[in-house]
Amino acid sequence: MRSPDREQTERFEVASVDGTLLRGFSRAARGSSDARGEPETLVLLHGVAMDHRVWSESSFLDALPDDVHVVAPDLRGRGESDPGHSAEGHAIDRYVEDVRAVLGFFGRERYSLFGLYFGGRIALRVAEADRRVQRAFSFCAHGEAVEVPADAVEEEAKEIEGPGGYAYLRDHFSAAGAPAWMVSACDRVDQDELAAATRGLLHGSHQRAERGAADQDLVLITAEGDADLGTFREGSARLGARLWLVDSRTRVRAAARLAEVGTRTAELLTAAPAAMKGDA
Numbered sequence: 289m290r291s292p293d294r295e296q297t298e299r300f301e302v303a304s305v306d307g308t309l310l311r312g313f314s315r316a317a318r319g320s321s322d323a324r325g326e327p328e329t330l331v332l333l334h335g336v337a338m339d340h341r342v343w344s345e346s347s348f349l350d351a352l353p354d355d356v357h358v359v360a361p362d363l364r365g366r367g368e369s370d371p372g373h374s375a376e377g378h379a380i381d382r383y384v385e386d387v388r389a390v391l392g393f394f395g396r397e398r399y400s401l402f403g404l405y406f407g408g409r410i411a412l413r414v415a416e417a418d419r420r421v422q423r424a425f426s427f428c429a430h431g432e433a434v435e436v437p438a439d440a441v442e443e444e445a446k447e448i449e450g451p452g453g454y455a456y457l458r459d460h461f462s463a464a465g466a467p468a469w470m471v472s473a474c475d476r477v478d479q480d481e482l483a484a485a486t487r488g489l490l491h492g493s494h495q496r497a498e499r500g501a502a503d504q505d506l507v508l509i510t511a512e513g514d515a516d517l518g519t520f521r522e523g524s525a526r527l528g529a530r531l532w533l534v535d536s537r538t539r540v541r542a543a544a545r546l547a548e549v550g551t552r553t554a555e556l557l558t559a560a561p562a563a564m565k566g567d568a
């Protein structure tokens with residue numbers, strides 16, 4: 289845990305390959321990072337209907353120790369980052385470029401990524417593309433190929449850009465048992481950008497992720513009761529990834545477990561290298 293008054297967050301802004309400006313927050317590492325040389329840098333990637341504020345609101349951030357440098361960008365079209373404008377502007381390859389631009393900005397040799405839902409899928413794709421990624425955690429999204437049903441996604445995008453867009457999302461997540469921070473996050477996202485991001489899922493997000501470097505530590509996380517648990521197990525075997533299960537009936541309900549996953553993630557980040565091999 290850390291004392292709030294020692295909070296040292298600052299903003300950053302970085303241009304992506306296509307000129308889109310990504311903005312976000314960086315919380316500097318303090319304390320014993322010199323014991324292990326460069327401090328761990330953990331880049332947090334939020335989901336579709338969210339922005340960077342979910343990390344503090346879910347108490348995930350509080351679970352991270354002082355000596356981890358935390359970087360929390362707003363994905364394009366969310367929070368303070370520039371819009372993606374179109375479905376093509378929200379293709380997964382644009383998100384991968386955006387995250388790699390953030391990695392370039394902070395200039396570290398190695399990074400850990402933690403992604404939430406679709407942010408987890410982005411994290412796995414960045415790990416595949418970029419050797420600087422030492423660890424990638426995907427919360428409630430696996431890396432396998434998925435059928436992204438164009439009709440259902442188009443229907444959802446139309447709902448989202450319509451007069452009842454926010455109600456659609458709030459009602460769905462409330463009914464699905466999502467925690468309050470996840471329901472309220474939807475209201476902060478611009479409707480047109482959220483509709484474009486939804487249609488953007490039809491541009492490449494169906495592809496499976498491959499393992500990047502052999503020494504990457506990949507971690508899939510899902511609910512014990514997840515109906516798609518089998519796919520997560522397959523993904524864990526195929527990618528040589530750890531599989532962590534949280535005590536909840538569904539992936540959406542698992543969001544309430546994010547702070548405890550933060551604690552477990554911090555243990556992996558700050559574990560002595562020898563201890564990491566034995567971890568289940």
Ligand SMILES: CC(C)[C@@H]1NC(=O)[C@@H]2CCCN2C(=O)C/N=C(\N[C@H](C(=O)N[C@@H](Cc2ccccc2)C(=O)N[C@H](CC(=O)O)C2=N[C@H](C(=O)O)CS2)C(C)C)[C@H](C(C)C)NC1=O
Nearest residue numbers: 335336337405406434436437440441444460486489493539
């Ligand atoms: C029901 C509805 C509120 C919900 N809509 C969302 O939530 C967000 C916000 C708007 C668009 N949204 C999508 O997700 C796209 N719409 C869907 N996509 C499915 C899905 O599996 N999506 C994955 C991510 C993903 C995407 C592409 C490829 C792989 C993985 C996912 O993680 N979904 C979980 C819900 C869950 O795991 O049960 C959440 N995602 C939110 C987020 O990322 O912020 C927080 S919860 C299928 C068709 C791909 C379905 C489908 C009905 C169209 N609608 C939803 O799922």
